[in-house]
Amino acid sequence: MGINIYNDEEKKYSKLIEDLKELPKINAPDNFEFQLMTRIQNKNFENAKELKEPFNFIKFFAPSAVVVSVIILFFIFLPGNDTQYENPLMSDPSQITSQIDHKSNLAEDVNSQKVSEDNNVTEPKGPLSSKAYNVTVNPNDAVVRPNEKYPIFRNRSIALDDYISGENQKRNSLQRGNVVKSGDAAPEFDGFFYREEPDQKTIEKYRSMMDSVKRAQAKADSLKRAKKVE
Amino acid sequence: MALNRNLTDLTDEELIKEFQVSNTLDAYEILVKRYKDPLMNFVFRFVGDRDACTDIVQDTMIKFYLNKDSYREFAKFSTWIYTIAGNLAKNELKRRKRRNLFSIDNSDDERSFQIEDKSFLAPDRAADSEIKNEIIQRALLKVKPIYREVVILRDIQGLSYEEIAEITALSIGTVKSRINRGRTQLQKLLKNIYKE
Numbered sequence: 001m002g003i004n005i006y007n008d009e010e011k012k013y014s015k016l017i018e019d020l021k022e023l024p025k026i027n028a029p030d031n032f033e034f035q036l037m038t039r040i041q042n043k044n045f046e047n048a049k050e051l052k053e054p055f056n057f058i059k060f061f062a063p064s065a066v067v068v069s070v071i072i073l074f075f076i077f078l079p080g081n082d083t084q085y086e087n088p089l090m091s092d093p094s095q096i097t098s099q100i101d102h103k104s105n106l107a108e109d110v111n112s113q114k115v116s117e118d119n120n121v122t123e124p125k126g127p128l129s130s131k132a133y134n135v136t137v138n139p140n141d142a143v144v145r146p147n148e149k150y151p152i153f154r155n156r157s158i159a160l161d162d163y164i165s166g167e168n169q170k171r172n173s174l175q176r177g178n179v180v181k182s183g184d185a186a187p188e189f190d191g192f193f194y195r196e197e198p199d200q201k202t203i204e205k206y207r208s209m210m211d212s213v214k215r216a217q218a219k220a221d222s223l224k225r226a227k228k229v230e
Numbered sequence: 231m232a233l234n235r236n237l238t239d240l241t242d243e244e245l246i247k248e249f250q251v252s253n254t255l256d257a258y259e260i261l262v263k264r265y266k267d268p269l270m271n272f273v274f275r276f277v278g279d280r281d282a283c284t285d286i287v288q289d290t291m292i293k294f295y296l297n298k299d300s301y302r303e304f305a306k307f308s309t310w311i312y313t314i315a316g317n318l319a320k321n322e323l324k325r326r327k328r329r330n331l332f333s334i335d336n337s338d339d340e341r342s343f344q345i346e347d348k349s350f351l352a353p354d355r356a357a358d359s360e361i362k363n364e365i366i367q368r369a370l371l372k373v374k375p376i377y378r379e380v381v382i383l384r385d386i387q388g389l390s391y392e393e394i395a396e397i398t399a400l401s402i403g404t405v406k407s408r409i410n411r412g413r414t415q416l417q418k419l420l421k422n423i424y425k426e
Contacts, residue, residue: 013413015424020385023363026274028266029284036262036291045292 242307250298258298261307262291268387269315275382276319278371286322290315309396312389316379316397323375362423369419377412384409 010017039045237245237260248257269290274283293314301310370378383394394409395402417424 013417016413016417016420017385019362019366019423020381021388022359023275023366023386025267026271026280026283028270028287032266032284032288033259033262036288037259039288039292040295045296 243303246298246301246307247303250301258295261294261311265308265311266291269311272312272382272387273315273319275367275370275386276316276375276379277322278367282322286315286318289318293318305396306393308389309393312383312387312393312397313399320375320379365423366416366420369416372419373412373415377408377415380405380408381412381416385413 237248237254237256240248240257240260242261242264245257245261248254249261266287269287270283273286273290274280277283277286290311294311301307370382373381380394380398383389383397384391389397391402391405394400395405398405400408
């Protein structure tokens with residue numbers, strides 16, 4: 001039963017193993033057998049028998065019932081109604097749709113008018129287009145456009161490409177304000193202004209540069225003229 | 231008396247067969263005599279409590295008495311009885327752990343088995359064999375039960391790897407690695423004694 005030969009692994013722990021082997025042996029108490037035989041004779045097997053608890057439905061299903069009821073309550077009392085919800089990312093913006101509809105109606109009216117003038121025949125179309133035939137637009141009629149919610153004032157706006165490329169640099173402070181202007185009540189609010197303080201030194205520097213270029217140009221012109229005279 | 235003399239000469243396996251077939255109580259008693267002390271030693275080193283240990287070994291013997299027919303001849307009796315004792319000892323540890331977990335005051339017996347602060351023991355005291363044995367026992371109880379069991383079976387009980395593998399229902403490779411880890415843990419805990 002016992003093996004006392006150390007292998008290579010055991011050499012590493014030889015001292016420890018020696019000490020473990022030398023630990024005092026624990027013996028059973030003297031009355032151990034007497035107690036055991038008494039228990040056997042009395043059939044006192046309480047501790048030795050594994051007491052298996054009978055299957056308890058309440059214990060087994062209680063946790064799962066709690067979880068299920070919480071889920072049900074969560075769905076019942078969940079705030080909000082899914083049927084009324086409309087994903088704004090998936091639907092067309094209402095403003096643009098109305099404008100497009102209005103423009104397309106106008107175009108359709110004009111086309112239908114032309115067709116009717118050419119052919120003098122009115123062909124009934126589908127129930128959707130029948131409304132367009134009832135509207136007659138004369139060439140001199142004023143077409144009332146719906147108020148644009150976000151107007152763009154061309155005279156007060158700038159082209160961003162031109163601005164970046166350096167063209168159209170001559171702008172007054174109002175035009176500068178329009179670059180960052182926003183909102184639908186444009187006349188009332190003129191936008192934010194970015195005030196640029198003129199740097200005197202820079203102006204003088206550029207002026208002197210321009211003057212020197214002009215002087216050089218004048219010299220070059222005078223030299224050309226002198227050559228021509230010769 | 232003649233029968234008794236004959237029974238004592240029988241091997242463990244022959245004795246249990248006698249007990250199974252003829253229900254000879256003397257055969258059972260002989261087996262109890264043979265194994266009560268080794269099992270006491272094993273369970274005490276594993277659990278660390280003498281009273282609990284006596285109860286566990288008693289329960290092991292009663293289980294053996296009640297379930298004698300569940301023993302199969304191809305297994306060694308020693309491994310079978312060690313398996314029963316080991317399982318009962320593990321159950322006891324689990325019960326204690328649960329009790330510790332739910333007890334308000336953590337004044338359980340197990341706390342008294344915690345290893346002392348290593349700096350507390352002077353080297354000359356540590357040299358004393360009795361104290362040393364106590365320290366080793368306390369350190370042993372600090373080792374994880376899965377490693378502790380195999381270390382006790384191998385280094386204290388002196389069983390072979392094959393027997394341990396059979397008792398613990400593990401492969402020999404696993405047994406070896408667990409023994410190695412257990413020893414490493416133990417040596418770490420006892421580094422004041424094994425300064426190398």
